[in-house]
Amino acid sequence: MRALQLESVLFMSIGLLYERSETDELGIKLTAEELGIELQFIPFRKVAATISRNQFFFRSKGKDYTDIIKDVGVVLNRAQSKNRRLQAAYLMESIGKKVLNTSSVEFVCYSKLRVLLDLWRQGLPIPKTVYVPCDPHDSLRNGKEIHNEEDIADLLQQEITSSGIVIKPDAGTHGKMITLSVDRDALVNEIRKAKPSIINPVGVLAQEFIRKWFYDLRIIVFKEKKKSPECHPIALARGGLIDFRTNTYLGNLVFAAHLPLQTRELAVKCGEAVCHACDAWVIALDAMIDYGENAPTDNEYLNSMLNRAALEFNSVKKVKMDELKLRDFQSWNKKLEEAFQTYTRSEPYLTVKSIIEESLEKNVGRIVFHEANSCPEFWEQTRLIAGVNVAVPLLKCAQSLV
Numbered sequence: 001m002r003a004l005q006l007e008s009v010l011f012m013s014i015g016l017l018y019e020r021s022e023t024d025e026l027g028i029k030l031t032a033e034e035l036g037i038e039l040q041f042i043p044f045r046k047v048a049a050t051i052s053r054n055q056f057f058f059r060s061k062g063k064d065y066t067d068i069i070k071d072v073g074v075v076l077n078r079a080q081s082k083n084r085r086l087q088a089a090y091l092m093e094s095i096g097k098k099v100l101n102t103s104s105v106e107f108v109c110y111s112k113l114r115v116l117l118d119l120w121r122q123g124l125p126i127p128k129t130v131y132v133p134c135d136p137h138d139s140l141r142n143g144k145e146i147h148n149e150e151d152i153a154d155l156l157q158q159e160i161t162s163s164g165i166v167i168k169p170d171a172g173t174h175g176k177m178i179t180l181s182v183d184r185d186a187l188v189n190e191i192r193k194a195k196p197s198i199i200n201p202v203g204v205l206a207q208e209f210i211r212k213w214f215y216d217l218r219i220i221v222f223k224e225k226k227k228s229p230e231c232h233p234i235a236l237a238r239g240g241l242i243d244f245r246t247n248t249y250l251g252n253l254v255f256a257a258h259l260p261l262q263t264r265e266l267a268v269k270c271g272e273a274v275c276h277a278c279d280a281w282v283i284a285l286d287a288m289i290d291y292g293e294n295a296p297t298d299n300e301y302l303n304s305m306l307n308r309a310a311l312e313f314n315s316v317k318k319v320k321m322d323e324l325k326l327r328d329f330q331s332w333n334k335k336l337e338e339a340f341q342t343y344t345r346s347e348p349y350l351t352v353k354s355i356i357e358e359s360l361e362k363n364v365g366r367i368v369f370h371e372a373n374s375c376p377e378f379w380e381q382t383r384l385i386a387g388v389n390v391a392v393p394l395l396k397c398a399q400s401l402v
Contacts, residue, residue: 014398015072015097017042017088019079024391026329027379028078031391037399040068044079044088056095074098074401076394078375082110082171083198085375098401100394101281101374108274109283109374111170113205115274116370122273124266125368127210127290130159133203136191149191153184156191156206164209166244167191169200173373175247180209210368211295212288214302215239215356216246217257218382219287221271222393225279225400229271231264232388235287236381237356241303253309254385255353256344260364263287267369274372280397282390284376287369289359302355308348315339320380340384 014032016039018025032039042058042065050057058065075092077099079085089103101109108114119126132155138146156165167190169177176199181187194204218236223229240252259267267285275281296302316339325332343349376382378390 013038013040013072014395014402015040015042015069015075017044017075017077017079017092019043019045019081019084022080023325023329023379024377025078026325027333027383027389028076028391028394030330030333031389032395035392035395037395040072042069042072042075044084049091069095069097072097074100074398076100076398077106080375082106082173086110100398100401101275101283102278105275105278105281105283106374109372112168112172112371113170115372118273118276119270119369122269124270124273127288127368127370128160128162128208130156130206131203132156132206135196135202136194136204149188152191152204153188156187156204157184160206160208162208166207166209167194168205168207169194169197170203170205171201172199175245178245180244207370209244210288210370211291211293212246213291213295213359214241214246214299214306215255215257217259217285217287218376218386219259219263219267219285220282220376220378220382220386220388220390220393221267221285222282222397223271223275223278223280224393224397227400229268231259231267231271232386233259233264234386234388235259236386237353239352239356240306241299253306253313253352254381255349255356256385256387257353257356257360260361262364263360263367266367270369270372280400282393282397284373284382285369286371286373287367289363290366290368291363292366302352305348305351305355309343309346309352312343312346312348316343336380337384344385 016028029039047058047060058069075097077085077089079088086106089099089106092099093103108118113131116126116129132152134148134152136149164180164182165187167179179190181190191204194200196202215237220232221229235257237255237257238246238252239255240246242251246252270285271283274283319336319339322332383389
């Protein structure tokens, strides 16, 4: 097979780069078919990307994708691993392909600290954040260890004087290794556990504990080339009183939340801060309402509504676990949509949704943004709760780059 020459030539098709074909990727494929958009599929796991002088090959054990990539003008980067996604973006850009999102966007979104620095530079609201570029233990050549936990704890407590300190892995996701410490002993113990890893390459990242009541927000912002950036007017609110982390992977529920205009305008500014001068992009922002001492404390009624909503949500969870999605995606998708429709029409869902939206209106000036995701999951929840099929802006933004 002829090698791909490293030259800048514009082609019309869009390449969907992915690690595994999950529901999001199947949803992008289905949406592309509905929109009449041609997609080429580029696996990015068990393949060999080879560079040699001015040649490039991209091959698996059984198939050569070199010519397929040659005929692609824009790559829609959906690798799930942050590290692979960053490598994929830079690799594709190096062979002359436009990528959504660019490697510069991936570089920022890879790190919570880099996102927060970009937001802070633009004067946007963030939680108070402290980064200590020191690991809890240092190993010397003679085999001895230096323990830095106490010094790191001193630095964090010197800067964060609130009643709680949250430690986060800089590149973590799905709530992994996020801990809350409310006293010195707990803080030192959590710092001791913060070993360097692929999701926390160096140092300790900490934030003040935000009293966000029972929910946080996932907000979708996007920009097509030559158009102004947009914020989808409905957020995915993730809520529950199970844990201070409201990530749905930890068992919390999802609700739709109409965003006030001021919040949407702030979200657009956050998207521009993270994505800088890029022509087109699609990201998800995570945000919280900082209630502070005004956080409601009488949660008995709310808890009863959340418990009832959880019972209604069980039918959704059952469909999400159904292996039919691997055999017959369209039939499974129909079952999922019906289950979500029943859930969103239930009394407890509508009650909690109303509580969230009322609190957003009343506390519009207390929002803080704390994370950006360049590859948000969307098909199973955001699409059916917030009413935005993220595959549409992904495909349209990619098209705008052709």
